[in-house]
Amino acid sequence: MSDLDEERRTVPPELRGYLAEVVRRVRAVCGTGTVSVVAVGSVALGDYRHGRSDVDVLVVVEPGLPPAALRELAGELAHRRLPCPAAGLELVVYGADAAGRASGGAGYLMNLNTGPLLPERADLGGGGPAAFWFVVDRAIAHRAGITLWGAPARRVIAGPPPGELFAALREAVREHADGAGHLADNRVLAGCRAVVFCRTGRWTAKREAARETAAAEPAFRPLLEAAVRGYEQPGRTSAALPAGEVRAFLTWAGERVAEAAAAHGR
Incomplete structure (x- = not known):
């Protein structure tokens, strides 16, 4: 996906x-301190599946937004107050100073999860999930985010340093290989997206990445085609993929990402 095609x-x-x-x-809630609101994830990459996908949003605000405003925003966006039509809303708020700094840290002011299929949580100040998820999201936002309001994503959200990004991808693939809390087909497709990025430097939709990987690695084609079919099923269900094949593929994907990380000094 081109860095220049946001308008399309x-x-x-x-x-x-x-x-x-x-x-x-x-x-x-944030008033004149609002800098930018950006869609990332499957919406930005053109692979949103209604009823299956979450909605991922990054909000950039002027530094110094008080915790009380963040808590108010979490309440205003909670599913009970604003029903989410997707599987869930994953919204992360960054100060403009942190968003504009190339970093391998979490760096957020608030991480909000809400929606019909997500456990409700609002973490303030970096005390939530592992940092690598936020590093990958900011990398996608910098290159492919869709600006919903305010300053263009590429101008206000810095891409992480390459070494930090490849290290984050390595950790993400490792977590998907462990399998806890993730649907099997999504784990496979996320591994494909990581491999394609490492090979090409492009962020692609997961299904597109699976097709590219299947064409390049015929031994994995049956598994990858089955993962795509599962992802395309209605609802938040998962294809019944052979656990051993999933594990073998993600081990292979992890090795490809580790090679890329080593090439960048991580």
């Missing part, structure tokens, strides 16, 4: 009203 990518129609209201509530 659009938000799926099922999400437009919801995301417009998310932007309105962010601006109402």
Whole structure:
């Protein structure tokens, strides 16, 4: 995906009203301190599956937004107050200083999860999930984020240093290999996306990455095609993929990412 084609990518129609209201509530709470609101994840990469995918949003605000405002924003966006039409909303708030700094840390002010299929949580100040998830999200935002409001994503969200990014991808693939809390087909497709990025430097939709990987690695083609079919099923279900084959593929993917990380000194 080109770094220059943001204007040609659009938000799926099922999400437009919801995301417009998310932007309105962010601006109402954060006021003139709102710098940018950016869609990332499957929405940005053109692979959103309604009923299956989460909605990933990054919010950039001026430094110094008080914790009380963050808690107010979490309440305004909670599923009970603003029903999420997707599987869930994963929204991360960054200060503009942290968002604009190339970093391998988590660095957020608030990490909010809410929605019909996500456990409700609002972590303030970096005390939540492992940092590597946020590093990968910022890398995607920098290269492929869709600006919903405010300053363009590429201008306000820095890409992580290459060594830090490849280290984060290595950790992400390792977590998917462990399997806890992740659907099997999504684990496989995420591994494909990491491998394609390491080989090409492009962020691609997971299904596109699976097709590219299957073409290059015929031994894995049956598994990857089955993972794509599972991802395309309605609802948040998972294809019944052979556990041994999933493990073997993710071990192989992890080795490819580790090679890329080693090449960048990590």
